[in-house]
Amino acid sequence: MKNFEFCVTTDVLFGKEQENLLPEKLKGFGKRILLTYGGGSIKKIGLYDKLKEILKDFEIFELGGIEPNPRVTSVNKGAEICKKENIDMILAVGGGSTIDCSKAIAAAAYYDGDSWDLLIGKGQITKALPIAVVLTLAATGSEMDCAAVISNENTHEKLLMGHPYLLPKIAVLNPENSFSVPPYQTASGSADMMSHIIESYFDKEQAAVPDAISEGLLKTIIKYTPIALENPNDYEARAQLMWSSSLALNGLTATGKNFMWSCHYIEHELSAQYDITHGAGLAAITPKWMRYVLSDETVDKFCEYAINVWGIANSNDKYDIANKGINATEEFFKNIGLPSTLKEFNIDSSKFEEMAKKAVKTGHLESAYVPLNTKDVIEILKMSL
Ligand code: NZQ
Ligand code: ZN
Numbered sequence: 384m385k386n387f388e389f390c391v392t393t394d395v396l397f398g399k400e401q402e403n404l405l406p407e408k409l410k411g412f413g414k415r416i417l418l419t420y421g422g423g424s425i426k427k428i429g430l431y432d433k434l435k436e437i438l439k440d441f442e443i444f445e446l447g448g449i450e451p452n453p454r455v456t457s458v459n460k461g462a463e464i465c466k467k468e469n470i471d472m473i474l475a476v477g478g479g480s481t482i483d484c485s486k487a488i489a490a491a492a493y494y495d496g497d498s499w500d501l502l503i504g505k506g507q508i509t510k511a512l513p514i515a516v517v518l519t520l521a522a523t524g525s526e527m528d529c530a531a532v533i534s535n536e537n538t539h540e541k542l543l544m545g546h547p548y549l550l551p552k553i554a555v556l557n558p559e560n561s562f563s564v565p566p567y568q569t570a571s572g573s574a575d576m577m578s579h580i581i582e583s584y585f586d587k588e589q590a591a592v593p594d595a596i597s598e599g600l601l602k603t604i605i606k607y608t609p610i611a612l613e614n615p616n617d618y619e620a621r622a623q624l625m626w627s628s629s630l631a632l633n634g635l636t637a638t639g640k641n642f643m644w645s646c647h648y649i650e651h652e653l654s655a656q657y658d659i660t661h662g663a664g665l666a667a668i669t670p671k672w673m674r675y676v677l678s679d680e681t682v683d684k685f686c687e688y689a690i691n692v693w694g695i696a697n698s699n700d701k702y703d704i705a706n707k708g709i710n711a712t713e714e715f716f717k718n719i720g721l722p723s724t725l726k727e728f729n730i731d732s733s734k735f736e737e738m739a740k741k742a743v744k745t746g747h748l749e750s751a752y753v754p755l756n757t758k759d760v761i762e763i764l765k766m767s768l
Pocket of ligand 2: 523575576578579647661
């Protein structure tokens with residue numbers, strides 16, 4: 384187990400009606416709030432009106448229309464409002480896209496120039512506005528992590544910025560706000576959480592504590608996703624998924640490990656090129672990556688995964704156990720309604736080489752759990768076709 388620092392200071396307000404605590408929690412940050420949201424789901428579910436009423440003693444400015452796979456143009460728009468209106472704090476209401484965009488806005492508010500500079504390393508994050516979150520979709524873990532993923536439509540790039548300043552100060556996790564999440568987004572969210580856990584679980588560093596937490600979280604997501612799909616208003620299922628989302632990527636499952644990911648960098652290229660849903664892309668890629676990296680070096684870890692997560696019976700045939708675990712992963716994604724091939728997204732092989740090169744470079748995939756070069760990534764993409 385490697386040395387690590389674990390400092391996650393987000394004030395999590397979990398459960399029904401926790402939005403009501405916001406005025407008390409926000410008052411120390413100032414009066415002028417930028418309320419950010421996506422394409423309108425928060426209005427449909429009445430959350431927008433509810434928050435406007437709860438926050439009536441604050442001065443509210445707004446940035447709506449934040450896209451899934453949020454664009455740098457929205458970040459620039461938000462940063463401009465923050466500068467012009469002397470915003471004190473950002474309140475992001477929505478899923479990972481709204482939260483990520485808000486984090487980037489928070490940093491860009493203190494940067495003179497195009498906010499894309501902060502993603503390509505041309506500019507540095509020196510400061511950020513405080514961020515609070517009302518989560519409406521269990522998926523990315525952005526509500527309790529320091530990262531933001533932003534897309535540039537012109538260059539077909541999707542890049543990550545990370546800084547401790549971007550960690551939300553407050554996160555309202557009211558599972559009722561996720562009752563209205565459609566089945567495809569619910570399933571994609573679960574695939575995303577599972578992938579966050581799997582990326583750290585399969586790591587060169589062995590670490591019993593985080594891996595036990597990972598196995599528990601995976602089993603929870605596997606149990607509750609079908610329940611939430613069957614009955615979207617099942618509070619317990621939505622609650623378990625929402626808390627799993629945060630714990631899957633707040634750093635806990637990566638403590639003492641290398642934190643060198645693989646599938647995410649491959650998927651980010653897919654969503655950068657084809658604007659697909661992140662979790663759905665991961666569902667298509669992850670089992671193929673598992674098959675590709677299964678070898679004498681990794682088979683023991685895959686057996687651990689198969690037995691402890693999927694309940695596969697132990698036997699003398701390690702490869703049989705490992706493959707059963709991989710098949711179970713693939714079947715699960717299919718059963719919750721997610722694509723298992725890239726064809727289902729109308730993606731062909733024409734951009735494989737370009738995407739593979741970018742994934743290897745941005746993800747430092749040559750240092751991953753199983754090192755991957757461009758040729759390897761092309762193979763994984765071909766297997767996913
Ligand atoms: O835009 P609205 O109208 O709100 O609709 C959204 C959107 O269409 C809808 N939705 C959200 N909550 C809803 C709802 N619909 C009905 N009822 C609700 N309660 O769901 C759609 C998808 O929303 P989005 O925010 O895009 O989804 P998600 O939370 O999966 O976020 C995906 C983004 O996060 C990035 C992804 O790459 C992607 O850009 N990620 C961020 C990470 C991070 N910050 O740490 C890590 C992840 O690995 C990921 O890369
Ligand atoms: Zn993800």
